[in-house]
Amino acid sequence: MTSIVSTRGLRFAYGDIVALSGIDLEVPAGSIGLVGANGAGKTTLLKLLLGILSPNSGEIDVLGHAVPGQAIEVRSRVGYMPEGPCLPPDQTAADFLIYAAELGGLPLRAARQRASDVLTIVGLHEERFRDLGGFSTGMQQRAKLAQAIVHDPELVLLDEPTAGLDPEGREEMLNLITRLSDFGINAIVSSHVLPDIERTCSWVVMLDGGKVLRSGPLTDLSTTDEVELETLGDPAPVEAALRAAGAEVTHDGKGLAIKVPGGDPFTVVRDVLAATGAGIRRLGARRTTLEDIYLAEGEDAS
Protein backbone atom coordinates (compact mmCIF):
# COMPACT_ATOMS: atom_id res chain seq x y z
CA MET A 1 0.00 0.00 0.00
CA THR A 2 1.41 3.39 -1.03
CA SER A 3 0.58 6.01 1.56
CA ILE A 4 -0.26 9.57 0.62
CA VAL A 5 -0.26 10.58 4.27
CA SER A 6 1.44 8.98 7.21
CA THR A 7 1.93 10.12 10.78
CA ARG A 8 3.92 8.65 13.61
CA GLY A 9 3.32 9.59 17.22
CA LEU A 10 1.65 12.84 16.16
CA ARG A 11 0.73 15.01 19.11
CA PHE A 12 -0.67 18.52 19.17
CA ALA A 13 -2.15 20.57 22.00
CA TYR A 14 -3.69 24.04 22.19
CA GLY A 15 -2.13 25.02 25.50
CA ASP A 16 -3.43 22.50 28.02
CA ILE A 17 -6.07 21.09 25.67
CA VAL A 18 -4.77 18.06 23.81
CA ALA A 19 -6.23 17.99 20.28
CA LEU A 20 -4.28 15.00 18.95
CA SER A 21 -2.71 12.49 21.23
CA GLY A 22 0.15 10.58 19.61
CA ILE A 23 -1.63 9.26 16.54
CA ASP A 24 -0.16 6.82 14.00
CA LEU A 25 -1.74 6.74 10.57
CA GLU A 26 -1.08 5.23 7.16
CA VAL A 27 -3.53 6.61 4.61
CA PRO A 28 -3.61 5.14 1.09
CA ALA A 29 -4.39 6.94 -2.16
CA GLY A 30 -8.06 7.43 -3.00
CA SER A 31 -10.95 9.06 -1.22
CA ILE A 32 -10.42 9.04 2.50
CA GLY A 33 -13.03 9.90 5.07
CA LEU A 34 -11.96 11.58 8.27
CA VAL A 35 -14.82 11.24 10.69
CA GLY A 36 -15.37 12.27 14.23
CA ALA A 37 -17.54 14.43 16.43
CA ASN A 38 -17.00 18.16 16.71
CA GLY A 39 -13.74 18.67 18.59
CA ALA A 40 -12.40 15.22 17.68
CA GLY A 41 -9.31 16.78 16.11
CA LYS A 42 -10.22 16.60 12.41
CA THR A 43 -9.52 20.22 11.48
CA THR A 44 -6.38 20.22 13.62
CA LEU A 45 -5.11 17.17 11.71
CA LEU A 46 -5.80 18.87 8.37
CA LYS A 47 -3.94 21.99 9.49
CA LEU A 48 -1.02 19.86 10.62
CA LEU A 49 -0.95 18.14 7.22
CA LEU A 50 -0.73 21.55 5.53
CA GLY A 51 2.00 22.75 7.88
CA ILE A 52 -0.19 25.58 9.19
CA LEU A 53 0.28 24.14 12.67
CA SER A 54 3.47 22.53 13.91
CA PRO A 55 3.17 19.34 15.95
CA ASN A 56 4.37 19.22 19.54
CA SER A 57 5.93 15.88 18.74
CA GLY A 58 5.81 13.16 16.11
CA GLU A 59 6.33 13.01 12.37
CA ILE A 60 4.11 13.82 9.41
CA ASP A 61 4.69 12.78 5.82
CA VAL A 62 2.43 14.08 3.03
CA LEU A 63 2.99 12.95 -0.57
CA GLY A 64 6.52 11.95 0.33
CA HIS A 65 7.44 15.24 1.99
CA ALA A 66 8.06 15.82 5.67
CA VAL A 67 5.80 18.45 7.22
CA PRO A 68 6.23 21.16 8.44
CA GLY A 69 9.84 21.14 7.16
CA GLN A 70 8.81 20.80 3.51
CA ALA A 71 5.41 22.46 3.83
CA ILE A 72 6.02 24.68 0.79
CA GLU A 73 6.56 21.63 -1.45
CA VAL A 74 3.48 19.97 0.00
CA ARG A 75 1.30 23.06 -0.48
CA SER A 76 2.27 23.21 -4.17
CA ARG A 77 0.62 19.80 -4.59
CA VAL A 78 -2.25 20.02 -2.13
CA GLY A 79 -5.56 21.90 -2.17
CA TYR A 80 -7.59 22.87 0.86
CA MET A 81 -11.25 23.66 1.24
CA PRO A 82 -11.71 25.18 4.70
CA GLU A 83 -14.87 24.76 6.71
CA GLY A 84 -15.35 28.49 7.23
CA PRO A 85 -15.71 31.25 4.66
CA CYS A 86 -12.68 31.94 2.47
CA LEU A 87 -14.04 33.83 -0.53
CA PRO A 88 -13.54 37.57 -1.08
CA PRO A 89 -17.06 38.96 -1.62
CA ASP A 90 -15.95 41.78 -3.93
CA GLN A 91 -14.27 39.57 -6.55
CA THR A 92 -15.92 37.67 -9.38
CA ALA A 93 -15.70 33.90 -9.35
CA ALA A 94 -13.53 33.93 -12.47
CA ASP A 95 -11.08 36.51 -11.10
CA PHE A 96 -10.72 34.72 -7.79
CA LEU A 97 -10.25 31.32 -9.40
CA ILE A 98 -7.54 32.67 -11.71
CA TYR A 99 -5.86 34.25 -8.70
CA ALA A 100 -6.17 31.04 -6.66
CA ALA A 101 -4.61 29.06 -9.51
CA GLU A 102 -1.71 31.51 -9.77
CA LEU A 103 -1.23 31.30 -6.01
CA GLY A 104 -0.92 27.56 -6.53
CA GLY A 105 1.99 28.21 -8.87
CA LEU A 106 0.33 28.04 -12.28
CA PRO A 107 1.42 30.53 -14.97
CA LEU A 108 -1.25 33.14 -15.83
CA ARG A 109 -2.28 31.57 -19.13
CA ALA A 110 -2.73 28.13 -17.59
CA ALA A 111 -4.47 29.69 -14.59
CA ARG A 112 -7.09 31.27 -16.86
CA GLN A 113 -7.69 27.98 -18.65
CA ARG A 114 -7.91 25.98 -15.46
CA ALA A 115 -10.25 28.51 -13.81
CA SER A 116 -12.61 28.25 -16.75
CA ASP A 117 -12.47 24.43 -16.77
CA VAL A 118 -12.98 24.08 -13.03
CA LEU A 119 -15.86 26.56 -12.92
CA THR A 120 -17.55 24.40 -15.55
CA ILE A 121 -16.89 21.24 -13.54
CA VAL A 122 -18.46 22.67 -10.38
CA GLY A 123 -21.37 24.12 -12.34
CA LEU A 124 -20.55 27.79 -11.90
CA HIS A 125 -19.50 28.68 -15.42
CA GLU A 126 -22.65 30.71 -16.03
CA GLU A 127 -22.02 32.62 -12.81
CA ARG A 128 -18.34 33.30 -13.42
CA PHE A 129 -18.69 37.07 -13.74
CA ARG A 130 -20.80 37.46 -10.62
CA ASP A 131 -19.28 38.70 -7.36
CA LEU A 132 -18.74 35.87 -4.91
CA GLY A 133 -20.50 37.89 -2.22
CA GLY A 134 -23.77 37.41 -4.10
CA PHE A 135 -23.53 33.62 -4.22
CA SER A 136 -25.90 31.34 -2.32
CA THR A 137 -24.44 28.99 0.32
CA GLY A 138 -24.46 26.09 -2.13
CA MET A 139 -22.70 28.13 -4.80
CA GLN A 140 -20.15 29.36 -2.28
CA GLN A 141 -19.38 25.79 -1.22
CA ARG A 142 -18.85 24.83 -4.86
CA ALA A 143 -16.64 27.90 -5.38
CA LYS A 144 -14.63 26.85 -2.31
CA LEU A 145 -14.18 23.40 -3.79
CA ALA A 146 -13.20 25.00 -7.11
CA GLN A 147 -10.43 27.07 -5.50
CA ALA A 148 -9.15 23.93 -3.80
CA ILE A 149 -8.71 22.01 -7.07
CA VAL A 150 -8.04 24.82 -9.53
CA HIS A 151 -4.27 24.34 -9.42
CA ASP A 152 -4.68 20.61 -10.15
CA PRO A 153 -3.42 19.26 -6.82
CA GLU A 154 -2.58 15.61 -6.16
CA LEU A 155 -4.41 15.73 -2.86
CA VAL A 156 -7.27 17.89 -1.70
CA LEU A 157 -8.29 18.34 1.92
CA LEU A 158 -12.01 19.03 2.32
CA ASP A 159 -13.13 20.26 5.72
CA GLU A 160 -16.87 19.68 6.27
CA PRO A 161 -17.70 20.22 2.57
CA THR A 162 -21.46 19.74 3.03
CA ALA A 163 -21.81 22.02 6.05
CA GLY A 164 -24.80 24.33 5.78
CA LEU A 165 -26.07 22.88 2.52
CA ASP A 166 -29.68 22.04 1.75
CA PRO A 167 -30.41 18.47 0.52
CA GLU A 168 -30.04 19.46 -3.14
CA GLY A 169 -26.79 21.33 -2.54
CA ARG A 170 -25.49 18.44 -0.46
CA GLU A 171 -26.25 16.00 -3.24
CA GLU A 172 -24.40 18.18 -5.77
CA MET A 173 -21.41 18.51 -3.47
CA LEU A 174 -21.23 14.77 -2.80
CA ASN A 175 -21.40 14.06 -6.54
CA LEU A 176 -18.53 16.47 -7.11
CA ILE A 177 -16.45 14.85 -4.38
CA THR A 178 -17.13 11.42 -5.87
CA ARG A 179 -15.87 12.68 -9.24
CA LEU A 180 -12.54 13.82 -7.77
CA SER A 181 -11.10 10.32 -7.99
CA ASP A 182 -11.99 10.27 -11.71
CA PHE A 183 -9.80 13.37 -12.06
CA GLY A 184 -6.89 11.61 -10.38
CA ILE A 185 -7.18 13.77 -7.27
CA ASN A 186 -6.91 12.06 -3.90
CA ALA A 187 -9.21 13.50 -1.27
CA ILE A 188 -9.34 13.57 2.49
CA VAL A 189 -12.89 14.47 3.42
CA SER A 190 -13.40 15.57 6.98
CA SER A 191 -16.97 15.32 8.19
CA HIS A 192 -19.12 14.47 11.13
CA VAL A 193 -21.94 13.51 8.76
CA LEU A 194 -21.25 9.79 8.48
CA PRO A 195 -23.57 9.02 5.54
CA ASP A 196 -21.60 11.58 3.48
CA ILE A 197 -18.42 9.62 4.12
CA GLU A 198 -20.15 6.33 3.26
CA ARG A 199 -21.26 7.86 -0.04
CA THR A 200 -17.90 9.28 -1.10
CA CYS A 201 -15.03 7.43 0.50
CA SER A 202 -13.32 4.07 0.24
CA TRP A 203 -11.19 4.34 3.38
CA VAL A 204 -12.17 5.75 6.75
CA VAL A 205 -10.18 7.21 9.60
CA MET A 206 -12.21 7.63 12.78
CA LEU A 207 -11.06 10.16 15.33
CA ASP A 208 -12.37 10.60 18.82
CA GLY A 209 -10.92 12.75 21.56
CA GLY A 210 -7.68 13.20 19.61
CA LYS A 211 -7.13 9.47 19.11
CA VAL A 212 -7.63 7.18 16.13
CA LEU A 213 -10.50 4.79 16.82
CA ARG A 214 -10.27 2.92 13.53
CA SER A 215 -8.53 3.29 10.22
CA GLY A 216 -9.28 0.97 7.35
CA PRO A 217 -11.23 0.27 4.16
CA LEU A 218 -14.90 1.11 4.44
CA THR A 219 -15.87 -2.36 3.19
CA ASP A 220 -13.91 -4.04 6.01
CA LEU A 221 -15.47 -1.77 8.56
CA SER A 222 -19.03 -2.22 7.37
CA THR A 223 -19.02 -5.96 6.70
CA THR A 224 -20.20 -8.20 9.57
CA ASP A 225 -20.66 -11.92 10.08
CA GLU A 226 -24.34 -11.43 10.82
CA VAL A 227 -27.42 -12.14 8.77
CA GLU A 228 -30.45 -9.91 8.54
CA LEU A 229 -33.81 -11.64 8.29
CA GLU A 230 -37.33 -10.31 7.96
CA THR A 231 -40.11 -12.86 7.93
CA LEU A 232 -43.69 -12.74 6.76
CA GLY A 233 -45.96 -12.85 9.76
CA ASP A 234 -44.96 -13.38 13.36
CA PRO A 235 -41.18 -13.86 13.74
CA ALA A 236 -41.43 -15.37 17.23
CA PRO A 237 -41.41 -19.08 16.15
CA VAL A 238 -38.43 -18.45 13.86
CA GLU A 239 -36.62 -16.60 16.61
CA ALA A 240 -37.22 -19.41 19.08
CA ALA A 241 -36.01 -22.01 16.57
CA LEU A 242 -32.91 -19.99 15.82
CA ARG A 243 -32.06 -19.70 19.49
CA ALA A 244 -32.60 -23.44 19.86
CA ALA A 245 -30.13 -23.96 17.00
CA GLY A 246 -27.51 -22.01 18.92
CA ALA A 247 -27.83 -18.66 17.14
CA GLU A 248 -27.60 -15.27 18.84
CA VAL A 249 -30.65 -13.26 17.81
CA THR A 250 -31.28 -9.57 18.28
CA HIS A 251 -34.11 -7.41 17.03
CA ASP A 252 -33.03 -4.93 14.38
CA GLY A 253 -35.89 -2.73 13.31
CA LYS A 254 -38.55 -4.88 11.69
CA GLY A 255 -36.20 -7.82 11.28
CA LEU A 256 -33.81 -10.04 13.19
CA ALA A 257 -30.04 -9.88 13.29
CA ILE A 258 -28.61 -13.37 13.55
CA LYS A 259 -25.13 -14.41 14.51
CA VAL A 260 -23.87 -17.97 14.85
CA PRO A 261 -20.63 -18.17 16.82
CA GLY A 262 -18.24 -20.42 14.95
CA GLY A 263 -20.78 -21.27 12.24
CA ASP A 264 -22.39 -20.09 9.02
CA PRO A 265 -25.55 -18.10 9.88
CA PHE A 266 -27.01 -18.61 6.38
CA THR A 267 -26.99 -22.40 6.83
CA VAL A 268 -28.69 -22.18 10.22
CA VAL A 269 -31.31 -19.73 8.91
CA ARG A 270 -32.02 -21.94 5.89
CA ASP A 271 -32.57 -24.99 8.14
CA VAL A 272 -34.77 -23.06 10.58
CA LEU A 273 -36.92 -21.60 7.78
CA ALA A 274 -37.33 -25.03 6.27
CA ALA A 275 -38.28 -26.48 9.64
CA THR A 276 -40.76 -23.75 10.61
CA GLY A 277 -42.12 -23.15 7.11
CA ALA A 278 -41.92 -19.38 7.60
CA GLY A 279 -41.99 -17.11 4.60
CA ILE A 280 -39.28 -14.50 4.17
CA ARG A 281 -39.57 -10.90 3.13
CA ARG A 282 -35.86 -10.14 3.24
CA LEU A 283 -32.64 -12.08 3.86
CA GLY A 284 -29.07 -10.91 3.46
CA ALA A 285 -25.72 -10.17 5.05
CA ARG A 286 -26.02 -7.47 7.65
CA ARG A 287 -23.90 -4.36 6.99
CA THR A 288 -23.23 -1.89 9.73
CA THR A 289 -23.20 1.83 9.14
CA LEU A 290 -20.36 4.07 10.13
CA GLU A 291 -22.65 5.42 12.78
CA ASP A 292 -22.98 1.93 14.36
CA ILE A 293 -19.22 1.49 14.34
CA TYR A 294 -18.54 4.96 15.63
CA LEU A 295 -20.98 4.60 18.49
CA ALA A 296 -19.70 1.11 19.37
CA GLU A 297 -16.05 2.16 19.26
CA GLY A 298 -16.84 5.32 21.23
CA GLU A 299 -18.44 3.24 23.96
CA ASP A 300 -15.46 0.87 24.02
CA ALA A 301 -13.01 3.76 24.24
CA SER A 302 -14.89 5.36 27.12
Next chain:
Amino acid sequence: MPPEGVVFDLGYRPHEGDRLGRAGAFKALYRDGVRRVFGIRRKARRKIFPAILIGIAVLPALFFVAIGVVLGDLGADVFFDHPEYFNWTGNITLIFCALAASELIIPDRVHGTMAVYASRPLTAVDYIGARALSMAAVVFGFVWLPHLLLLIGRAWTSSEGFTTYLTGHLDLLWQTALATIVYLVAYGTLAFLVAVYSSRPALAVVIFLVVLAAWRATLEALASAGYTVAALGAVPDHPGYVKDWIMGANSEAWLPETAGFDPIVSLAAIVVIAAVAAYAVLRRYRSLL
Protein backbone atom coordinates in the same frame (compact mmCIF):
# COMPACT_ATOMS: atom_id res chain seq x y z
CA MET B 1 -20.70 18.08 -39.37
CA PRO B 2 -21.78 17.14 -35.84
CA PRO B 3 -25.53 17.39 -35.19
CA GLU B 4 -26.76 20.62 -33.60
CA GLY B 5 -27.04 20.74 -29.84
CA VAL B 6 -24.26 18.28 -29.11
CA VAL B 7 -22.34 19.27 -26.00
CA PHE B 8 -18.71 18.26 -26.05
CA ASP B 9 -17.56 17.41 -22.56
CA LEU B 10 -13.86 18.13 -22.49
CA GLY B 11 -13.69 16.32 -19.17
CA TYR B 12 -10.98 17.03 -16.67
CA ARG B 13 -7.77 18.29 -18.18
CA PRO B 14 -4.89 18.04 -15.73
CA HIS B 15 -2.25 20.77 -15.79
CA GLU B 16 0.84 19.37 -17.44
CA GLY B 17 2.83 22.58 -17.91
CA ASP B 18 5.23 24.46 -15.65
CA ARG B 19 4.61 25.12 -12.02
CA LEU B 20 6.14 28.34 -10.73
CA GLY B 21 5.93 27.44 -7.05
CA ARG B 22 6.70 29.98 -4.42
CA ALA B 23 7.98 32.64 -6.84
CA GLY B 24 4.79 32.41 -8.88
CA ALA B 25 2.62 32.66 -5.79
CA PHE B 26 4.59 35.70 -4.58
CA LYS B 27 4.20 37.40 -7.95
CA ALA B 28 0.45 36.71 -7.97
CA LEU B 29 0.10 38.17 -4.49
CA TYR B 30 2.06 41.25 -5.48
CA ARG B 31 0.00 41.84 -8.62
CA ASP B 32 -3.25 41.31 -6.72
CA GLY B 33 -2.07 43.84 -4.15
CA VAL B 34 -1.42 46.54 -6.75
CA ARG B 35 -4.84 45.93 -8.31
CA ARG B 36 -6.52 46.01 -4.96
CA VAL B 37 -4.97 49.34 -3.90
CA PHE B 38 -6.21 50.99 -7.10
CA GLY B 39 -9.53 49.15 -6.99
CA ILE B 40 -8.83 47.53 -10.36
CA ARG B 41 -11.33 44.78 -11.24
CA ARG B 42 -13.37 45.88 -8.25
CA LYS B 43 -16.55 47.95 -8.02
CA ALA B 44 -16.36 51.64 -9.04
CA ARG B 45 -16.61 52.87 -5.44
CA ARG B 46 -13.33 51.10 -4.66
CA LYS B 47 -11.57 53.31 -7.20
CA ILE B 48 -12.79 56.65 -5.82
CA PHE B 49 -10.37 57.23 -2.93
CA PRO B 50 -7.18 56.21 -4.76
CA ALA B 51 -8.20 58.35 -7.73
CA ILE B 52 -8.88 61.39 -5.53
CA LEU B 53 -5.58 61.06 -3.65
CA ILE B 54 -3.57 60.55 -6.81
CA GLY B 55 -5.31 63.55 -8.32
CA ILE B 56 -4.45 65.70 -5.29
CA ALA B 57 -0.82 64.60 -5.49
CA VAL B 58 -0.32 64.97 -9.21
CA LEU B 59 -2.54 67.93 -10.12
CA PRO B 60 -0.30 70.63 -8.60
CA ALA B 61 2.62 69.36 -10.70
CA LEU B 62 0.46 69.35 -13.81
CA PHE B 63 -0.87 72.77 -12.92
CA PHE B 64 2.65 74.15 -12.59
CA VAL B 65 3.70 72.69 -15.90
CA ALA B 66 0.62 74.16 -17.57
CA ILE B 67 1.26 77.62 -16.06
CA GLY B 68 4.88 77.36 -17.11
CA VAL B 69 3.92 76.52 -20.65
CA VAL B 70 1.59 79.55 -20.84
CA LEU B 71 3.67 82.13 -18.97
CA GLY B 72 7.18 80.82 -19.48
CA ASP B 73 9.89 80.15 -16.86
CA LEU B 74 8.59 81.21 -13.45
CA GLY B 75 11.50 79.90 -11.39
CA ALA B 76 11.32 77.75 -8.28
CA ASP B 77 10.67 80.64 -5.93
CA VAL B 78 7.40 81.59 -7.64
CA PHE B 79 5.99 78.11 -7.38
CA PHE B 80 6.97 75.55 -4.74
CA ASP B 81 10.11 73.52 -5.28
CA HIS B 82 10.66 69.77 -4.77
CA PRO B 83 11.17 69.87 -0.96
CA GLU B 84 7.97 71.92 -0.54
CA TYR B 85 6.17 69.58 -2.89
CA PHE B 86 7.08 66.74 -0.53
CA ASN B 87 5.50 68.67 2.32
CA TRP B 88 2.35 68.91 0.21
CA THR B 89 2.31 65.22 -0.68
CA GLY B 90 3.60 64.04 2.73
CA ASN B 91 0.20 64.22 4.43
CA ILE B 92 -1.45 62.64 1.44
CA THR B 93 1.18 59.89 1.56
CA LEU B 94 0.19 59.28 5.16
CA ILE B 95 -3.46 58.89 4.21
CA PHE B 96 -2.61 56.82 1.15
CA CYS B 97 -0.40 54.44 3.17
CA ALA B 98 -3.16 53.99 5.74
CA LEU B 99 -5.73 53.30 3.01
CA ALA B 100 -3.46 50.97 1.06
CA ALA B 101 -2.32 48.96 4.08
CA SER B 102 -5.85 48.45 5.37
CA GLU B 103 -7.11 47.47 1.91
CA LEU B 104 -4.22 45.03 1.44
CA ILE B 105 -4.35 43.35 4.81
CA ILE B 106 -7.74 43.51 6.46
CA PRO B 107 -10.12 41.95 3.86
CA ASP B 108 -8.01 38.77 3.61
CA ARG B 109 -8.31 38.21 7.32
CA VAL B 110 -11.93 39.30 7.71
CA HIS B 111 -13.21 37.22 4.79
CA GLY B 112 -11.19 34.13 5.76
CA THR B 113 -9.05 34.24 2.62
CA MET B 114 -6.00 33.60 4.78
CA ALA B 115 -7.07 29.94 4.71
CA VAL B 116 -6.52 29.95 0.94
CA TYR B 117 -3.07 31.50 1.31
CA ALA B 118 -2.25 28.98 4.01
CA SER B 119 -2.83 26.16 1.53
CA ARG B 120 -0.56 27.68 -1.12
CA PRO B 121 3.26 27.64 -1.35
CA LEU B 122 3.68 30.81 0.71
CA THR B 123 5.16 31.71 4.08
CA ALA B 124 4.11 34.53 6.39
CA VAL B 125 7.17 36.49 5.24
CA ASP B 126 6.14 35.96 1.58
CA TYR B 127 2.63 37.18 2.29
CA ILE B 128 3.63 40.30 4.19
CA GLY B 129 6.57 40.91 1.81
CA ALA B 130 4.41 40.73 -1.32
CA ARG B 131 1.75 42.96 0.22
CA ALA B 132 4.41 45.45 1.38
CA LEU B 133 5.96 45.43 -2.08
CA SER B 134 2.58 46.15 -3.65
CA MET B 135 2.14 49.12 -1.37
CA ALA B 136 5.72 50.28 -1.93
CA ALA B 137 5.31 50.18 -5.71
CA VAL B 138 2.05 52.10 -5.64
CA VAL B 139 3.11 54.66 -3.04
CA PHE B 140 6.49 55.15 -4.67
CA GLY B 141 4.85 55.88 -7.99
CA PHE B 142 2.27 58.09 -6.36
CA VAL B 143 4.86 60.18 -4.45
CA TRP B 144 7.77 60.17 -6.86
CA LEU B 145 6.11 60.54 -10.27
CA PRO B 146 4.85 64.08 -9.57
CA HIS B 147 8.50 65.04 -8.92
CA LEU B 148 9.52 63.55 -12.23
CA LEU B 149 6.68 65.45 -13.86
CA LEU B 150 7.73 68.64 -12.09
CA LEU B 151 11.35 68.20 -13.17
CA ILE B 152 10.46 67.57 -16.79
CA GLY B 153 7.95 70.43 -16.75
CA ARG B 154 10.56 72.79 -15.33
CA ALA B 155 13.09 71.65 -17.89
CA TRP B 156 10.54 72.18 -20.64
CA THR B 157 9.72 75.76 -19.58
CA SER B 158 13.23 76.67 -18.43
CA SER B 159 15.03 79.59 -20.08
CA GLU B 160 18.24 77.50 -19.79
CA GLY B 161 16.88 75.04 -22.30
CA PHE B 162 15.47 71.55 -21.69
CA THR B 163 18.71 69.53 -21.80
CA THR B 164 20.80 72.04 -19.84
CA TYR B 165 18.20 72.26 -17.06
CA LEU B 166 17.72 68.52 -16.92
CA THR B 167 21.42 67.63 -16.80
CA GLY B 168 21.97 70.37 -14.22
CA HIS B 169 19.29 68.97 -11.93
CA LEU B 170 19.76 65.23 -12.34
CA ASP B 171 20.57 64.96 -8.61
CA LEU B 172 16.94 65.63 -7.97
CA LEU B 173 16.05 62.24 -9.40
CA TRP B 174 17.87 60.19 -6.77
CA GLN B 175 17.22 62.71 -4.01
CA THR B 176 13.47 62.62 -4.52
CA ALA B 177 13.55 58.85 -4.94
CA LEU B 178 15.48 58.42 -1.69
CA ALA B 179 13.21 60.83 0.16
CA THR B 180 10.19 58.92 -1.16
CA ILE B 181 11.61 55.70 0.27
CA VAL B 182 12.08 57.40 3.63
CA TYR B 183 8.43 58.49 3.70
CA LEU B 184 7.36 55.04 2.58
CA VAL B 185 9.32 53.21 5.27
CA ALA B 186 8.24 55.57 8.03
CA TYR B 187 4.54 55.65 7.24
CA GLY B 188 4.09 52.31 5.49
CA THR B 189 5.31 50.08 8.30
CA LEU B 190 3.16 51.85 10.89
CA ALA B 191 0.13 51.69 8.61
CA PHE B 192 0.70 47.93 8.27
CA LEU B 193 0.99 47.57 12.03
CA VAL B 194 -2.40 49.25 12.57
CA ALA B 195 -3.96 47.23 9.74
CA VAL B 196 -2.90 43.83 11.09
CA TYR B 197 -4.70 44.50 14.34
CA SER B 198 -7.84 46.02 12.82
CA SER B 199 -10.87 44.36 11.39
CA ARG B 200 -12.46 47.29 9.58
CA PRO B 201 -10.50 49.18 6.89
CA ALA B 202 -12.20 52.56 7.38
CA LEU B 203 -11.74 52.35 11.13
CA ALA B 204 -8.08 51.41 10.72
CA VAL B 205 -7.46 54.49 8.57
CA VAL B 206 -9.19 56.80 11.02
CA ILE B 207 -7.40 55.27 14.02
CA PHE B 208 -4.05 55.54 12.28
CA LEU B 209 -4.50 59.20 11.35
CA VAL B 210 -6.08 60.31 14.64
CA VAL B 211 -3.48 58.53 16.77
CA LEU B 212 -0.61 59.99 14.77
CA ALA B 213 -2.08 63.51 14.96
CA ALA B 214 -2.73 63.24 18.70
CA TRP B 215 0.69 61.67 19.23
CA ARG B 216 2.43 64.52 17.42
CA ALA B 217 0.49 67.21 19.31
CA THR B 218 1.38 65.55 22.61
CA LEU B 219 5.06 65.30 21.73
CA GLU B 220 5.15 68.90 20.54
CA ALA B 221 3.70 70.03 23.87
CA LEU B 222 6.24 67.93 25.77
CA ALA B 223 9.14 69.22 23.66
CA SER B 224 7.95 72.80 24.22
CA ALA B 225 7.85 72.12 27.95
CA GLY B 226 11.52 71.20 27.87
CA TYR B 227 11.30 67.42 27.39
CA THR B 228 13.18 67.60 24.12
CA VAL B 229 13.76 63.85 24.00
CA ALA B 230 10.02 63.50 23.25
CA ALA B 231 10.76 64.86 19.77
CA LEU B 232 12.39 61.52 18.95
CA GLY B 233 8.94 59.97 18.88
CA ALA B 234 7.60 62.49 16.36
CA VAL B 235 6.90 59.92 13.67
CA PRO B 236 5.07 62.31 11.31
CA ASP B 237 8.02 64.77 11.35
CA HIS B 238 10.99 62.45 10.92
CA PRO B 239 10.55 61.78 7.18
CA GLY B 240 10.22 65.48 6.39
CA TYR B 241 13.34 66.34 8.38
CA VAL B 242 15.35 63.56 6.72
CA LYS B 243 13.98 64.60 3.33
CA ASP B 244 15.21 68.19 3.87
CA TRP B 245 18.59 66.74 4.84
CA ILE B 246 18.78 64.62 1.68
CA MET B 247 17.79 67.54 -0.53
CA GLY B 248 19.85 70.16 1.30
CA ALA B 249 16.75 72.21 2.07
CA ASN B 250 15.06 73.77 5.07
CA SER B 251 11.45 73.69 4.06
CA GLU B 252 9.81 73.64 7.50
CA ALA B 253 10.58 73.71 11.22
CA TRP B 254 10.38 70.00 12.00
CA LEU B 255 9.92 68.96 15.63
CA PRO B 256 13.17 66.95 15.94
CA GLU B 257 15.01 69.87 14.34
CA THR B 258 13.65 72.45 16.77
CA ALA B 259 14.46 70.07 19.61
CA GLY B 260 18.09 70.10 18.47
CA PHE B 261 18.46 66.62 17.01
CA ASP B 262 20.51 65.98 13.88
CA PRO B 263 18.79 64.52 10.83
CA ILE B 264 20.78 61.31 11.23
CA VAL B 265 19.02 60.79 14.57
CA SER B 266 15.67 61.13 12.79
CA LEU B 267 16.82 58.59 10.22
CA ALA B 268 17.85 56.20 13.01
CA ALA B 269 14.47 56.75 14.70
CA ILE B 270 12.69 55.85 11.43
CA VAL B 271 14.75 52.69 11.07
CA VAL B 272 14.10 51.59 14.65
CA ILE B 273 10.36 52.33 14.53
CA ALA B 274 10.03 50.56 11.16
CA ALA B 275 11.99 47.52 12.40
CA VAL B 276 9.85 47.20 15.52
CA ALA B 277 6.65 47.60 13.48
CA ALA B 278 7.80 45.05 10.88
CA TYR B 279 8.67 42.56 13.62
CA ALA B 280 5.27 43.02 15.25
CA VAL B 281 3.51 42.54 11.90
CA LEU B 282 5.41 39.33 11.12
CA ARG B 283 4.89 37.99 14.61
CA ARG B 284 1.15 38.53 14.25
CA TYR B 285 1.07 36.77 10.88
CA ARG B 286 3.22 33.79 11.79
CA SER B 287 0.19 32.39 13.55
CA LEU B 288 -2.08 32.99 10.57
CA LEU B 289 -0.03 31.35 7.82
